[in-house]
Amino acid sequence: MAAVFIAFLVIGMALPVLPLHVQQGLGLGTFLVGLVAGSQFAAAILSRIWAGRHADERGPKRAVITGLMIAGGAGLVYLLSLTVEARPPLSVAILLAGRALLGIGESFIITGGQSWALSILTVRNTSKAIAWIGSAMFAAFAAGAPVGTLLYTHYGFAAVAAATVVLPLATVLFILPLEAVRPIRRAQAGFMKVMCSVWIPGAGAALSSVGFGAIIAFSSLLFVARGWAPWPAFSVFALVFIFARLLLGHLADRFTAAKVAFFCVLVEATGLALIWLASNFSIGLLGTGLTGLGYSLVYPGLGVEAVRQVPAQSRGLAMGAYTAFLDIALGFGTPALGLLAARAGLASVFVAGIIGAFGAAGIAAGLWHKTPPSRDESPLACAETDPKGDRVAPCHRENVAWQVQTRRRNGQRHDVHAALRP
Numbered sequence: 331m332a333a334v335f336i337a338f339l340v341i342g343m344a345l346p347v348l349p350l351h352v353q354q355g356l357g358l359g360t361f362l363v364g365l366v367a368g369s370q371f372a373a374a375i376l377s378r379i380w381a382g383r384h385a386d387e388r389g390p391k392r393a394v395i396t397g398l399m400i401a402g403g404a405g406l407v408y409l410l411s412l413t414v415e416a417r418p419p420l421s422v423a424i425l426l427a428g429r430a431l432l433g434i435g436e437s438f439i440i441t442g443g444q445s446w447a448l449s450i451l452t453v454r455n456t457s458k459a460i461a462w463i464g465s466a467m468f469a470a471f472a473a474g475a476p477v478g479t480l481l482y483t484h485y486g487f488a489a490v491a492a493a494t495v496v497l498p499l500a501t502v503l504f505i506l507p508l509e510a511v512r513p514i515r516r517a518q519a520g521f522m523k524v525m526c527s528v529w530i531p532g533a534g535a536a537l538s539s540v541g542f543g544a545i546i547a548f549s550s551l552l553f554v555a556r557g558w559a560p561w562p563a564f565s566v567f568a569l570v571f572i573f574a575r576l577l578l579g580h581l582a583d584r585f586t587a588a589k590v591a592f593f594c595v596l597v598e599a600t601g602l603a604l605i606w607l608a609s610n611f612s613i614g615l616l617g618t619g620l621t622g623l624g625y626s627l628v629y630p631g632l633g634v635e636a637v638r639q640v641p642a643q644s645r646g647l648a649m650g651a652y653t654a655f656l657d658i659a660l661g662f663g664t665p666a667l668g669l670l671a672a673r674a675g676l677a678s679v680f681v682a683g684i685i686g687a688f689g690a691a692g693i694a695a696g697l698w699h700k701t702p703p704s705r706d707e708s709p710l711a712c713a714e715t716d717p718k719g720d721r722v723a724p725c726h727r728e729n730v731a732w733q734v735q736t737r738r739r740n741g742q743r744h745d746v747h748a749a750l751r752p
Contacts, residue, residue, distance in 0.1 A: 334443045334466040336501040337398055340405070340494040341370075341436065342474020342568075346550045346561050347482040347490055352425075353551070355487065356418040360551075360676075364668020367547040369426050372661030373433030375654050381441040382650025390446035391510040397438025398498040398505070404432035405494030412488055433657075435498070437650075440467065444649045449511040460630035465575040472568030479561045524647050527640055531588075531632035532655030534693035538595050538628045539659040540667075541602045541621060541683025547664050549605070549618065552676045558611045566615050571622035575630070582631040588697035591631030595694060598624030599687035606680040628690065629656070635697055659686075 349363045385393040407428030414420045443463050481489040545567055550560035582590045601620030608614035633652060640648040663686075667679040 334394075334439065334463055335470045336504075337394075337401060337439045337498055338436075338467045338470035339474045339477075340401065340497050341432065342471035343478030343481065343490050343493060344474075345471060345478070345546050346475045346564055347478045347487065349547065349551050350482065350560075351487045352422065356415070356422055358418055358422060360671045361665065361668040362422060363551070364547055364665040364671070366422065366425060366429060368543070368661050368664030368668075369429040370433035370436065370661075371657040371659075371664070373430035374437040375657040375661055377434045377437040378441065378650040378654040378657060379647065380650075381438045382445075382647040384438065385442045385445040385650075386647055389510050390442040390449065391505065391508065393438045393442030394446070395502055395505055397435040397440075397442060398502050399435075400438065401432055401435030401498040402495050404428045404435060405491050405496075405498070407431055408491035408494055409488065412491065432494070433661075437653075437657075441650045441653065444653075446511060460579075460633045462575070462579065464626075464629065465572045465579070468568045468571045468575075472565050472572065475561045475565045475568070524640055525651050528636040528648055528652045529655075530693060531635040531697065532652050534591065534595075534690045534697070535629055535632050535652065536655040536659035536663075537686040537693065538598060538625060538690035539656050540663050540686030541598055541680070542625055543660045543664040544602070544667055544679040544683045545618065545621060546660075547667065548671060548676055548679050552605070552680075553611075553614065555676055556608075556611075556614070558614060562615060563618050567618040567622040569622070570619040571626045574623050574626035578627060579630060582627060582634045586698055587631045587634035588694045588700075591628045592691055592694035592698055594624045594627040594631065595687050595690045596624065598628065599684050599691070600624070602680045602683045602687065606677050606684070624687075628694075632694065632697075 345367075348366055352358050352363050352366050353360070381393055381397070384396065405428075407424060411421045411424035411428060414424065440463070443466075444460060447460075447463050478490055481493065545564060549563035549567075553560045553563050598621050601617045601622070601624055604613055604617030604620060606617075608617055633649075636652040637648055667682060670682060671679050
């Protein structure tokens with residue numbers, strides 16, 4: 331978690347200042363603001379599967395280190411963009427390349443970090459693993475927002491770019507001594523098979539992330555336009571998000587994951603509506619807080635639905651494929667929100683987020699009422715049963731717990747000893 335926190339601190343520092351740098355520093359419009367903010371996620375789409383395969387085959391620690399090295403290189407490209415600041419089109423083109431490079435690095439860091447956490451906590455605690463990694467990520471976002479604003483105000487974008495170089499490379503020194511998790515040497519499920527398992531919860535996560543894209547790209551601009559301080563918008567969102575995941579992150583493991591996601595996405599829609607209609611600073615912050623509270627458990631809740639459908643040796647690929655849907659929403663949705671803001675005003679992007687949230691609620695409701703698969707139908711069943719049959723392998727024990735949890739939800743009796751028999 332500490333490694334993910336430090337790595338994402340550099341992303342958090344850039345979130346509130348990139349829109350200001352592009353619009354005020356380079357004098358460009360809202361479409362390019364959205365394009366710069368979303369290009370990181372667009373690049374991550376192309377690298378999620380690569381990162382997932384890398385984590386499964388070479389281990390999650392190696393994936394995290396690779397991502398940190400790439401992220402440090404992105405900072406160098408940021409610095410390069412400042413050398414041609416007098417030519418805004420060229421400067422923003424180089425900045426876009428840096429954002430793309432950072433997206434690839436982020437893909438390796440978060441996919442490796444999630445796979446690492448799943449290996450330690452096991453599949454029975456999928457929601458908790460995703461929630462903890464997400465908490466570290468958003469804690470970095472929350473801390474990075476005021477730090478990035480302070481650096482930008484006093485030293486300009488060059489200070490943010492320099493920090494983007496130094497912090498990821500320094501983090502590598504702390505990760506190297508950590509014990510690595512051995513990859514599972516088994517045949518992996520094919521990409522299309524994994525994608526078929528995760529695309530429905532992935533689509534729900536993508537729709538719920540439209541509002542998140544509105545927060546990260548346009549909340550600071552909306553607050554400035556209304557005469558309010560810009561950085562508290564994302565910091566309040568991130569702080570509420572973190573505390574919700576730390577205190578409530580286990581709910582999707584304890585109860586029906588899709589049910590938790592359904593109610594949370596409705597809370598997210600309420601928060602976005604408050605931001606849209608806010609007449610004063612306090613109501614605006616209340617809206618960002620409710621959005622953070624609701625959004626906090628949508629991703630891990632739907633993530634449980636995605637991960638439980640694949641065997642252990644392909645969980646990195648599954649997390650990469652699942653997270654790619656979020657990248658699609660942010661990589662393509664955020665520039666689209668920029669076009670919408672240019673035509674209908676900044677507040678309209680939050681209306682789009684509300685519509686996306688209701689779409690995610692429909693998907694979560696469908697998953698909630700879907701009959702859980704039986705033991706024989708579950709890809710987790712016997713995925714790691716010892717081939718000699720003389721002992722039960724770890725993943726099989728996890729599957730037994732999954733069966734018991736499923737039968738309890740359905741009000742059925744369960745025979746643990748029968749479930750343990752291969």
